[in-house]
Amino acid sequence: MSNTKNVMDDIVWVGADDHRLELFENIYPLPDGVSYNSYVILDEQTALMDTADIAVADTFLANVETALNGRRLDYVIVQHMEPDHSATLGALIDKYPGVVVVCNAKTEVMIHQFFRNDLVLKTKIVKEGDVLSLGHHVLQFIMTPMVHWPEVMMTYDTTAHILFSADAFGAFGALNGAMFADEVDFKDTYLSEMRRYYANIVGKYGMPVQAALKKAAGLDIHLICPLHGLVWREELPFLLDKYEHWSTYTPEEKAVVVAYASMYGNTGRVATKVAEKLSKMDVPVCVYDLSHTGRDFVLGEIFRASHLVLAAATHDGNIFEPMEYLLRDMIAHGVQGRKVALIENGSWAPMAAKQMQTLLESMKDMQIVIPIVSIKSTLSENQEEDLTKLASELMA
Ligand SMILES: Cc1cc2nc3c(=O)[nH]c(=O)nc-3n(C[C@H](O)[C@H](O)[C@H](O)COP(=O)(O)O)c2cc1C
Ligand SMILES: [Fe+2]
Ligand SMILES: [Fe+2]
Incomplete structure (x- = not known):
């Protein structure tokens, strides 16, 4: 059964919660589950922002189908090749042959490493600052290496002012029906799981995160859509301030x-x-x-x-x-x-x-x-x- 949610009129969340996975990356316990976020942009051309973990393949593919509602998928943008977001890329390409994989050169190498000869790929290679127009939405690609893999890039929707932030601003914890951080009691219920995610997954990469934050500071961002956890449309300064502290290893409080x-x-x-x-x-x-x-x-x-x-x-x-x-x-x-x-x-x-x-x-x-x-x-x-x-x- 599919379960999609609208981030905006023409942007649909097609991800999935996972409550069954015991250990994220086979090491970090998930007492509250985790979400794999993925988004479809419905424009003159259609684009999918990343795929999802193999554990949620059925739900994810059903969600994409529901969101597309019979339309063709023109692009899949691969921001990061860690399998929690890319293991279903092969199944997606099988289902939508001809879809163009938008990625950077490092990512393309990794796609072949993971899938070897099992994939017939049509790629569009992008680099820092390149843009892709879907019609109304114009996407700009921002390279953010080592946040937290070397090939990571983020995508800025210059029309809707959305930063698709890859694993940055991600969190442990399933969405459980929510979509936006302002719909939940974030500080009491979700913040500690976002911090635990940051410390363990991204914590080592303070300098690369600082470099990414500097790039983000030059953008007019209204929404942040990460690959795990809630979407941010309010209190962005709060979120950015947390990342500023964590990436500079500065304590949040005297405690x-x-x-x-x-x-x-x-x-x-x-x-x-x-x-x-x-x-x-x-x-x-x-x-x-x-x-x-x-x-x-x-x-x-x-x-x-x-x-x-x-x-x-x-x-x-x-x-x-x-x-x-x-x-x-x-x-x-x-x-x-x-x-x-x-x-x-x-x-x-x-x-x-x-x-x-x-x-x-x-x-x-x-x-x-x-x-x-x-x-x-x-x-x-x-x-x-x-x-x-x-x-x-x-x-x-
Ligand atoms: C298997 C084992 C190995 C120990 N090795 C040492 C040791 O190498 N040097 C030492 O001073 N005490 C050693 N101890 C003693 C403990 O450090 C000591 O009893 C301490 O008070 C234990 O505190 P605890 O009640 O918090 O476990 C060892 C104790 C155990 C059970
Ligand atoms: Fe990752
Ligand atoms: Fe991830």
């Missing part, structure tokens, strides 16, 4: 993320004690047990918050793994410019803090708070004071 890795709970109890002290200082604090909360989720929180408390037990001479993995994720995603307090635990030879410090020092502009608190199994009486000092130095 503390306390994350701990603890086998038997002793390190966790000390971390929670610090959280209590910080709360009494009127600082917003969130506490995460890294054995329970996914690192991808905590990474999103680290993009939001200004301060961190990292507490880890020593495990076979190393940082207890859930914390080591978080630190490696932070390195991999370019986290920088945070103030961090460290707590370690060990019953005979605590080693975690030194190793956490080494990993933190490989990140840019991380400020490590003195004192580092070293626990032997549980907090001793005279260490209560050290913990108070750690909290106040962190926020100093």
